[in-house]
Amino acid sequence: MIYLNNAATSYPKPKKVQEAVMASFSGPLVHASRTGMERDEDDILYVCRSKLADLLNIEDPLHIIFTSGSTEALNLALKGLPLEGGNVVISAIEHNSVIRPLKTLEKEGKISVTIVECDKNGYIEPQQFAEAIRDDTKAIVVNHCSNVTGAVLDIAEIAKIAHSAGAYIVVDASQSAGAVPIDCKNWDIDLLAFTGHKSLYGMQGIGGLYIKDGIELKPLKVGGTGILSELLLQPEGFPIHYEAGTPNTPGIISLYAGLQFIFETGLENIIEHKKKLYKILFDELADNPDIEIYSPKNEHTSYSNFCFNIKGMVPEEVGYVLEASFDIWVRTGLHCAPLILPYLGVEPWGTVRASHSYFTTEEEIYKFVEAVKKITIIPKRK
Ligand SMILES: Cc1ncc(COP(=O)(O)O)c(C=O)c1O
Known part of the structure; x- marks a missing residue:
């Protein structure tokens, strides 16, 4: 084939990824006291967050939230941001994981959505986003790389346009993470969604959302965190505020091995x-x-x-x-x-x-x- x-x-996944996943099933996947929320160099969750931070140039690894993939990450971003009563600018190259959450919010009467046209190859000039922005625009949500044509947009410029209008920049990096360079810090990205099973060479069912410091975002789900169990409300802070439930540890192990493969290969x-x-x-x-x-x-x-x-x-x-x-x-x-x-x-x-x-x-x-x-x-x- x-x-x-x-x-x-x-497909295929690097041998390293296959071996790491198989090995993960030869012992228990939890420690006596579950953490995953701290800066612990012996903890695969932190180690994986750190490698992701290296690849995506993110200052604080704890600002990377694990999700089941880009779809969940984008739902967290788009339902969690204070967008109500405003306009959201997207592009014609968006995936349904951006279109559907936003169109649902639009149908509920909470936001309006503006769509920026693309050219015959799926490319969009940053200036087109500037022209689409309205007084009430609260966010630009944009696909970094078209999953159809492979066209790659200039996120650094689009982020500048969003910020000069006082809007958030939310990036769908499903196709670009591990495929093209990404620089969250220097491009000044507010939120960036990625998935593990494409160019990061991990398993299906793992991905994440980077949240810049100072962004006001409601969690998508609340529940058990393994620590701070005496609190009856979701604990504050990164990443615990957004990571309720048992993590997908095999997925995180696979993602880490995929990242190691990328760094070793270059x-x-x-x-x-x-x-x-x-x-x-x-x-x-x-x-x-x-x-x-x-x-x-x-x-x-x-x-x-x-x-x-x-x-x-x-x-x-x-x-x-x-x-x-x-x-x-x-x-x-x-x-x-x-x-x-x-x-x-x-x-x-x-x-x-x-x-x-x-x-x-x-x-x-x-x-x-x-x-x-x-x-x-x-x-x-x-
Ligand atoms: C551009 C883009 N966005 C979002 C997604 C959704 O990713 P996932 O299915 O891993 O949640 C995909 C996957 O096909 C994609 O190509």
């Missing part, structure tokens, strides 16, 4: 490898008149997604033939990002998305290219 669906979930080497594969895809397929490519050819990209259609075929047909005849796994359809469709000109069926990882080989990419070329010569409907 050639796996080109890493934007959904990465993010720049991971990017370089993907860039090389991306170039092969464009060199081989960009001039083919039967193929429409939606991913950016310029530098505004994660180099991870090759988003395309074959003229005369719906994406599902292409995906079916790739899998049934060539054993190549891609993702087809809307990719949980419905707002981008008209800008790419791909309504109503969406696109085919082939997403490679550090583990994808050049040979696999050439096999994919050959398969796509063969599919283009299948006789098409008129």
